[in-house]
Amino acid sequence: xxxxxxxxxxxxxxxxxxxxxxxxxxxxxxxxxxxxxxxxxxxxxxxxxxxxxxxxxxxxxxxxxxxxxxxxxxxxxxxxxxxxxxxxxxxxxxxxxxxxxxxxxxxxxxxxxxxxxxxxxxxxxxxxxxxxxxxxxxxxxxxxxxxxxxxxxxxxxxxxxxxxxxx
Amino acid sequence: xxxxxxxxxxxxxxxxxxxxxxxxxxxxxxxxxxxxxxxxxxxxxxxxxxxxxxxxxxxxxxxxxxxxxxxxxxxxxxxxxxxxxxxxxxxxxxxxxxxxxxxx
Numbered sequence: 001x002x003x004x005x006x007x008x009x010x011x012x013x014x015x016x017x018x019x020x021x022x023x024x025x026x027x028x029x030x031x032x033x034x035x036x037x038x039x040x041x042x043x044x045x046x047x048x049x050x051x052x053x054x055x056x057x058x059x060x061x062x063x064x065x066x067x068x069x070x071x072x073x074x075x076x077x078x079x080x081x082x083x084x085x086x087x088x089x090x091x092x093x094x095x096x097x098x099x100x101x102x103x104x105x106x107x108x109x110x111x112x113x114x115x116x117x118x119x120x121x122x123x124x125x126x127x128x129x130x131x132x133x134x135x136x137x138x139x140x141x142x143x144x145x146x147x148x149x150x151x152x153x154x155x156x157x158x159x160x161x162x163x164x165x166x167x
Numbered sequence: 168x169x170x171x172x173x174x175x176x177x178x179x180x181x182x183x184x185x186x187x188x189x190x191x192x193x194x195x196x197x198x199x200x201x202x203x204x205x206x207x208x209x210x211x212x213x214x215x216x217x218x219x220x221x222x223x224x225x226x227x228x229x230x231x232x233x234x235x236x237x238x239x240x241x242x243x244x245x246x247x248x249x250x251x252x253x254x255x256x257x258x259x260x261x262x263x264x265x266x267x268x269x270x271x
Contacts, residue, residue, distance in 0.1 A: 001206075002223075002224060006209055015175065017175060019191060019203060020179035020203065057209075058205070062227070135204075164226040164244070164247070166231060167228065
């Protein structure tokens with residue numbers, strides 16, 4: 001048996017949580033699994049923030065889920081920057097949900113890693129050394145893409161969400 | 168209790184809405200025919216989940232072995248970085264044991 005894990009995303013003023021998202025497409029609308037062709041960015045604009053969680057829906061006989069790491073692979077288009085609250089040092093604790101914005105994020109302020117971090121960069125219970133020993137969720141992962149006025153095209157890349165599972 | 172009028176929890180697969188997480192977790196998804204707590208539900212949504220899950224368990228098992236060998240929890244975590252296959256886990260454990268014996 002193994003733990004059952006999904007990625008959830010919160011949207012709107014009321015924190016509506018969509019469980020088991022299938023992509024993290026980012027664009028000019030606060031919605032889950034959005035179509036970036038329908039909601040493109042104008043050069044220089046910022047995407048709406050994504051507020052997402054790693055959610056353990058069943059432990060499956062395992063004793064702990066921890067060491068959460070998130071990173072992006074593949075380059076962004078032009079001079080765009082991908083920012084996040086995820087970080088391996090000076091972690092600010094669990095971010096309190098606020099309706100996603102498409103102005104400069106005050107929560108996501110550090111560049112998203114482009115390779116696997118050396119240690120956990122997303123917390124559980126506000127701590128990078130936290131662990132889930134029963135069903136529950138990680139802290140919110142907040143991230144946003146900030147395009148540059150000179151950017152002319154979007155890009156496709158992969159978000160990686162990783163955890164360790166102890167029997 | 169059925170889906171709520173103003174859902175706070177939505178099943179990404181069947182789009183059913185629920186007032187509470189408990190209601191979401193116990194519903195039988197009409198898209199996957201399983202509850203979200205069942206592994207078949209996640210595997211139906213993400214064909215790569217089995218591989219992701221196996222890698223997570225390999226890292227966890229590797230960490231337990233290294234911790235029994237005397238590695239700290241944090242060192243064991245770092246040692247298993249990048250491990251996603253059984254061969255890689257075994258290789259890492261051997262490397263770390265060798266490194267530890269050299270230090271001793």
